[in-house]
Amino acid sequence: MNVFEYPLPVTTVDAALLTLRGERLHVALHRRENIPEQGKLALPGGVIHIDEDVDTDAAVLRVLQQKTGFIPRYIEQLRVFSGKRDNRWDWSVSVAYIALVPLADLEAAGKGVFHFYDVDDLPVDLAFDHRRIIAAAVERVRNKSAYSTLPCALLPEQFTLTQLQKTYEAVLQVKLDKANFRRRIDAMGCVIPTGEFQSGMQRPAKFYRFENVMVFNKAL
Amino acid sequence: MNVFEYPLPVTTVDAALLTLRGERLHVALHRRENIPEQGKLALPGGVIHIDEDVDTDAAVLRVLQQKTGFIPRYIEQLRVFSGKRDNRWDWSVSVAYIALVPLADLEAAGKGVFHFYDVDDLPVDLAFDHRRIIAAAVERVRNKSAYSTLPCALLPEQFTLTQLQKTYEAVLQVKLDKANFRRRIDAMGCVIPTGEFQSGMQRPAKFYRFENVMVFNKAL
Structure with a gap:
């Protein structure tokens, strides 16, 4: 046909x-x-x-x-x-x-x-x-x-680890444990310090940037 | 336009x-x-x-x-x-x-x-x-x-647990531990004994059937 x-x-x-x-x-x-x-x-x-x-x-x-x-x-x-x-x-x-x-x-x-x-x-x-x-x-x-670096695409070029955690929490609609979260992010090895610091803070937080590769990991 | x-x-x-x-x-x-x-x-x-x-x-x-x-x-x-x-x-x-x-x-x-x-x-x-x-x-x-019952769709209506494990191994291209595998399959709760046995065997193996729902689980 x-x-x-x-x-x-x-x-x-x-x-x-x-x-x-x-x-x-x-x-x-x-x-x-x-x-x-x-x-x-x-x-x-x-x-x-x-x-x-x-x-x-x-x-x-x-x-x-x-x-x-x-x-x-x-x-x-x-x-x-x-x-x-x-x-x-x-x-x-x-x-x-x-x-x-x-x-x-x-x-x-x-x-x-x-x-x-x-x-x-x-x-x-x-x-x-x-x-x-x-x-x-x-x-x-x-x-x-829940198991990838996808939420990083929602962040600006530079971000603090607190911003990163808040982004995951907002997308996943859960509250994450800070120490656990930072361990998992470290393990992914794709969030890198930029050498800059957030201005206007009493204890300035380090800025990080995201290597533009999707990394899959175990669930956060 | x-x-x-x-x-x-x-x-x-x-x-x-x-x-x-x-x-x-x-x-x-x-x-x-x-x-x-x-x-x-x-x-x-x-x-x-x-x-x-x-x-x-x-x-x-x-x-x-x-x-x-x-x-x-x-x-x-x-x-x-x-x-x-x-x-x-x-x-x-x-x-x-x-x-x-x-x-x-x-x-x-x-x-x-x-x-x-x-x-x-x-x-x-x-x-x-x-x-x-x-x-x-x-x-x-x-x-x-690796984390679902998808391979069950490759099996006939009735199958033994050995056939099921061989099917997962063939798809995943890995050798799985028998005891671990059976625990995970039990946990999925979607593989059910049919009451029948494989014929022509010295120690007849039980036949199972698969409830037609995709179940997702942790990796096997």
Whole structure:
């Protein structure tokens, strides 16, 4: 049977762009200006440009660059969501991605189209199946964070060990033991002193930076 | 910019159908009869039928049913492979799946189109990017098997604890301690005696069956 007997589904890329704000995970959403689902909140996304995108990874980076003004610190494929999920195209495929970015990077980029929403307290008016995509993204990030350096992608370039612990605690939604946490971070061997100190403190804390490699370890 | 200004990529589903044979992981491949890559070995796959498939999961199950004659014991989305990976369609998207099936089910289905190849000793003439898809599928299965009941999907309905241990050892490529292994399996609580015994043995071994739920645990 000839492949071209079948109409092609529209294939898009969408990103659950996550950041930490007030020690809680937030996701970037914008209000849709056009039909369908006009006025509803949606993830940044777009169609693939087969003439310029090498693959779907390149497509989602292009879309994020265009819509938010920057490339996120960390990005990975989540999974495909498909079927009649969008009444504009009827049957469509979304290749969904997880992107992590420090809040400071977002504020520096300064494109005002996106607003941030607490992932554990989302508004009701989300477009399409974006609530499902966000839920799957948050579950993946929380699962991976328990045994990897993934939360480092939410921190600024330089951070203190207290900031690092607070970041893990915010993502994992647990309180961690300080001594145990520092032992595990040492064991990962990817958080390195920068030689600088946090200013304006009575007992200045050392600044650290993160070697940009994902390290997997036993659960924290 | 209008979405329809862009030509749509062809989106297909492909399955890395894995089984155990002679205590080694094997993948199902068939020789392509048509151009392009005529005569090369390929995974079972096909285009989405948007008029009948609810989503890509349904599409891959339909393709496997049509091409192999059965529904696999276990299936999960692996990830998307995309770009200029196929000179017939130029830019395409493959939603790749991992499927696990006991060898006996395959033999009972009896469609002779597919042949099984050791995943650690693949032939050189694989079509498209199917070598990459198989490598990613095998890596995922081995990683998950260390801390889940995933390998049970490779066993027949009834099995002995010795068969179960040999299956884990074959997938993980390690030798496991018998007492430790049995303790961990007990702790998972999802392998249940059937009340039957293996026949033709001097000391008949108990048969067990697997409750069809994936259980995650600490590494074996």
